Amino acid sequence: AQSVTQLDSHVSVSEGTPVLLRCNYSSSYSPSLFWYVQHPNKGLQLLLKYTSAATLVKGINGFEAEFKKSETSFHLTKPSAHMSDAAEYFCVVGRDRGSTLGRLYFGRGTQLTVWP
Amino acid sequence: EPEVTQTPSHQVTQMGQEVILRCVPISNHLYFYWYRQILGQKVEFLVSFYNNEISEKSEIFDDQFSVERPDGSNFTLKIRSTKLEDSAMYFCASGTVGNYGYTFGSGTRLTVV
Numbered sequence: 001a002q003s004v005t006q007l008d009s010h011v012s013v014s015e016g017t018p019v020l021l022r023c024n025y026s027s028s029y030s031p032s033l034f035w036y037v038q039h040p041n042k043g044l045q046l047l048l049k050y051t052s053a054a055t056l057v058k059g060i061n062g063f064e065a066e067f068k069k070s071e072t073s074f075h076l077t078k079p080s081a082h083m084s085d086a087a088e089y090f091c092v093v094g095r096d097r098g099s100t101l102g103r104l105y106f107g108r109g110t111q112l113t114v115w116p
Numbered sequence: 117e118p119e120v121t122q123t124p125s126h127q128v129t130q131m132g133q134e135v136i137l138r139c140v141p142i143s144n145h146l147y148f149y150w151y152r153q154i155l156g157q158k159v160e161f162l163v164s165f166y167n168n169e170i171s172e173k174s175e176i177f178d179d180q181f182s183v184e185r186p187d188g189s190n191f192t193l194k195i196r197s198t199k200l201e202d203s204a205m206y207f208c209a210s211g212t213v214g215n216y217g218y219t220f221g222s223g224t225r226l227t228v229v
Contacts, residue, residue: 034217043120044159044207044220090159101147101211103172104218106159 002027002093006107014115019078021110023091026072032094033074034104035065039087047089050074061085086114118142120221122208128227129198137193137224141210148191149209149218150183159207165191198228
């Protein structure tokens with residue numbers, strides 16, 4: 001069975017400093033992995049996905065994530081935070097690497113606050 | 117950019133009443149989904165729908181729930197007799213082969229009183 005653990009419920013950073021949002025997963029299969037972001041009163045927007053051999057995945061808005069199978073981790077990073085990055089971030093695992101259309105399993109979310 | 121549209125954004129209903137949550141998926145998408153998030157809990161899968169039938173449902177999706185694609189543009193979730201514990205944010209999503217993952221709507225917050 002698939003599950004996701006987001007290690008921090010809240011992360012606060014200053015504008016211009018790096019962002020690290022941590023995620024560990026558990027899967028019976030070779031999973032697909034995603035990060036979604038939700039801004040207030042908006043839908044869940046896909047930031048990036050991992051479904052292939054490239055372990056470092058680049059997404060939108062300067063975010064990237066690295067798949068580490070040995071650590072069962074998929075941490076999200078950004079070199080320099082911007083005020084507009086303040087939102088809730090969800091780490092998500094899908095059933096298998098080949099499909100982005102199957103059932104998704106969500107982490108609890110990490111609320112990112114960016115201070116000026 | 118194409119969007120998944122959900123209406124209403126907030127619905128209040130009395131316990132025991134039927135409620136229908138509406139979604140307009142992206143027009144060329146073929147796969148449709150409902151998820152929900154109870155306050156303070158994880159986003160949970162409810163059901164997926166493809167080719168006019170349910171392709172997968174979770175243990176949450178019992179006989180009180182049903183989905184329908186009544187025409188070429190809408191996708192609905194019906195809760196037959198609402199309970200207090202059905203209060204949650206309900207997200208609709210759609211996707212298609214080759215698409216970059218799902219596209220989610222902004223959600224309908226259902227409050228059962």
